[in-house]
Amino acid sequence: MNAALEFRTIAGKDGVRLNVALAGAGPLLLFVHGFPESWYSWRHQIETVAAAGFRAAALEVRGYGASGKPRPVEAYSIVELAGDIAAVIEALAPEGAVLVGHDWGAVQVQAAALLHPARVRGMVTVSVPAANHPPQKPSDAWPRLYGERVFYQAYFQPEGVAEAEFEPDLERFIRVFFRSLSGQGSLTDNVLVRPAGTTRLLDGLPDPDDLPPWLSREDVRFYAESFRRSGLRGPLNRYRCIDLDWTLMRPHADARIEQPSLFIGGVLEPTRYMIPGFDRYADPVPRLADVRGVHFLDGVGHWVQQEAPEETSRLILDFLAMLEGPR
Numbered sequence: 001m002n003a004a005l006e007f008r009t010i011a012g013k014d015g016v017r018l019n020v021a022l023a024g025a026g027p028l029l030l031f032v033h034g035f036p037e038s039w040y041s042w043r044h045q046i047e048t049v050a051a052a053g054f055r056a057a058a059l060e061v062r063g064y065g066a067s068g069k070p071r072p073v074e075a076y077s078i079v080e081l082a083g084d085i086a087a088v089i090e091a092l093a094p095e096g097a098v099l100v101g102h103d104w105g106a107v108q109v110q111a112a113a114l115l116h117p118a119r120v121r122g123m124v125t126v127s128v129p130a131a132n133h134p135p136q137k138p139s140d141a142w143p144r145l146y147g148e149r150v151f152y153q154a155y156f157q158p159e160g161v162a163e164a165e166f167e168p169d170l171e172r173f174i175r176v177f178f179r180s181l182s183g184q185g186s187l188t189d190n191v192l193v194r195p196a197g198t199t200r201l202l203d204g205l206p207d208p209d210d211l212p213p214w215l216s217r218e219d220v221r222f223y224a225e226s227f228r229r230s231g232l233r234g235p236l237n238r239y240r241c242i243d244l245d246w247t248l249m250r251p252h253a254d255a256r257i258e259q260p261s262l263f264i265g266g267v268l269e270p271t272r273y274m275i276p277g278f279d280r281y282a283d284p285v286p287r288l289a290d291v292r293g294v295h296f297l298d299g300v301g302h303w304v305q306q307e308a309p310e311e312t313s314r315l316i317l318d319f320l321a322m323l324e325g326p327r
Contacts, residue, residue, distance in 0.1 A: 005046070010091045012062060013083030016075075019066035020088060021058040024050025027324060028093035029316075031058040032085065034103020034127075035235050036177060038065055038226050040219075041102065044309035045316060052317055057097075059088055061105070063234020065226045073159070076237040078245040082111040089119045098323065100316060102126040102305060104238055110287075111249070113257045122323050124262045124316055126304050127269055129284035133253035138242045145276055148196035155194075155201050156239040163232050165200050170224035175211065176202045178220075181302035183268045184212045192274045214307045261288040262319045264312060266300030292322055 005023050012018040021039040023046050031042040039058035049056040060067045062084060063076060070076075085108060089097045098121050101109035106128035113120045134141070142154050156162050166173040180191040194201060211217065227235075263284050265272070272281045285291045295315055297308050305312045 007066070009066075010088050012068070012087045013080055016062050016070060016080075016084065017068035018062065018084055018088060019060040020092075021046065021060070022092075023047070023056045024054055026054040027320075028055045028057060028089065028097035029320065030085065030088060030092075030097045030099050031056070032099065032101040032105035032108050033058070033061060033064075034101075034105045035238060036174070036223065036227065036232070037103070038223060040222055040226075041303075041306060042100075045100070045305055045313050048313040049316065049320075052320075054320065055092070057088070057092060059085070061108070061235075063230070063237060065230055069230060069234045073237045073240045074244060076234065077241045077248055078107060078111045079115065079248050081108045081238075082115045085109065085112040086116040086119050089116075096121040098122040098124070098320065100124040100126065101128075103128055103302070106130075110257060113259050113261075114249075114252050114255055117258065120259050122260045122262075122319070123257065124264065124319060126264045126312070127266070127271065127302055129263065129265075129280055130257055130261070130287040131280070132286050133249060134246065137246050146193060150194040150196070150198040150201070151274075152192050152194070152201060153239050153242060156236050159233070159240070162201065162236055165202065166232055167227070170227050171220055172207055173202070173227075174220050174223045176205050176207050178215055178303060179208050179212060180205050181270050182212055182215075183266060183299050183301040183307055184208075185268075185270065185301060187268060187270055187273060190270045192270055212307075214303070214309075219306075256289045257287055258289045260290045260292050260319075260323060261285070262292050262315065263288075263294045264304055264315055265296050266302065266304050266307065267296050267298050268301045269304075270302060292319060 008020050010018045029049050033041045039060045042058040046056040063069050099109035106125040110130045113123050300307045
C-alpha cells in the first residue's frame with residue numbers, strides 16, 4: 001500500500017477495544033470485513049478512497065487481530081457488532097458515515113443501518129444480500145435443507161471443533177478456504193456444503209500449488225499471522241450467534257433499510273446457491289428502500305473487493321459521488 005496508514009484504538013460497545021486502520025481526510029467511509037479476514041481485506045479500497053478525498057477507515061472486528069476478544073459467545077451477536085460500528089462512527093465522524101461491508105461485515109452494516117440509523121448516511125453491501133428476516137431459526141432449518149450433508153455453519157457451532165481443524169495449519173486453512181469460495185473455485189464442490197460423513201470441513205478440497213492471481217503468498221502470511229496471534233475462537237463465535245441474532249432481530253423483522261444503498265456481488269459467488277434450490281441473487285435487495293445500483297461482476301467469486309479491486313473501488317466511488325457530489 002502506498003497510502004499512509006495509521007492505526008487507532010477506539011472503544012466499541014461496552015468498551016471493547018477496536019483496532020481501526022485509517023487513511024486520508026474528508027467524509028468518513030467505514031469498511032467492515034467478514035470471515036476469515038481482517039482490515040487488510042480492504043487494502044486496495046483504503047488507498048483509492050483516501051486518494052479521492054475521503055477518510056477511509058477499516059475496522060478490525062472484535063475477535064480479530066489487535067481488537068478485543070471478549071470470551072462469551074453472545075458478545076459476538078449482531079447487536080453487539082452493530083454497536084461497535086456505531087461507536088466507531090461516533091468517535092471518528094459524529095455527523096455520520098457511509099458503510100461498506102463484505103460477508104459478515106455486510107450483515108453488520110445492514111444491522112447498523114437498522115439499529116443506528118442516525119449514524120449511517122449510506123451503505124454498500126458486498127456479496128451478502130440484505131435479506132428479509134427468515135421465518136424460523138437457522139439451526140431449525142438446516143436438517144431439512146441439508147439432511148446428512150455437512151453445512152459449514154452447522155460445523156462451526158460446537159466450540160473448539162473448527163478451531164482444532166484450522167489452527168494447526170493456518171496457511172493451509174487460508175489457501176483452501178479462500179480458493180474454494182473464489183472465482184477459481186467450484187460452485188458445486190466447495191467449503192459451504194460437504195458430503196455426508198465429512199468429519200473435517202476442508203478434507204477433499206484442493207490446496208492450490210499456485211495461488212489465484214489476486215492472492216499473494218504475502219497475503220496468505222498476513223492472514224495466517226493475524227490468526228496465529230488472535231486465534232479463531234472469536235471469529236467463529238460470530239457463527240455461534242446465528243440463532244441468537246434471529247431472536248434479537250425479530251422486533252425489526254418488518255423494518256426496511258431506508259438509507260441510500262448499493263449492492264455488489266460476484267457472478268461466481270458460491271454463497272448465492274448455498275440454500276438448496278434458491279438463488280440468493282435473484283433479488284439481492286428485498287430489504288433496501290433506496291437502491292442506487294445492483295452490480296454483478298463477471299468471473300468473480302466471494303472475495304469481491306480482493307478479486308476485482310479496481311472495479312469494486314470504482315463502483316464505491318461512483319456511489320459516493322451520488323451522495324456527496326464530485327470532489
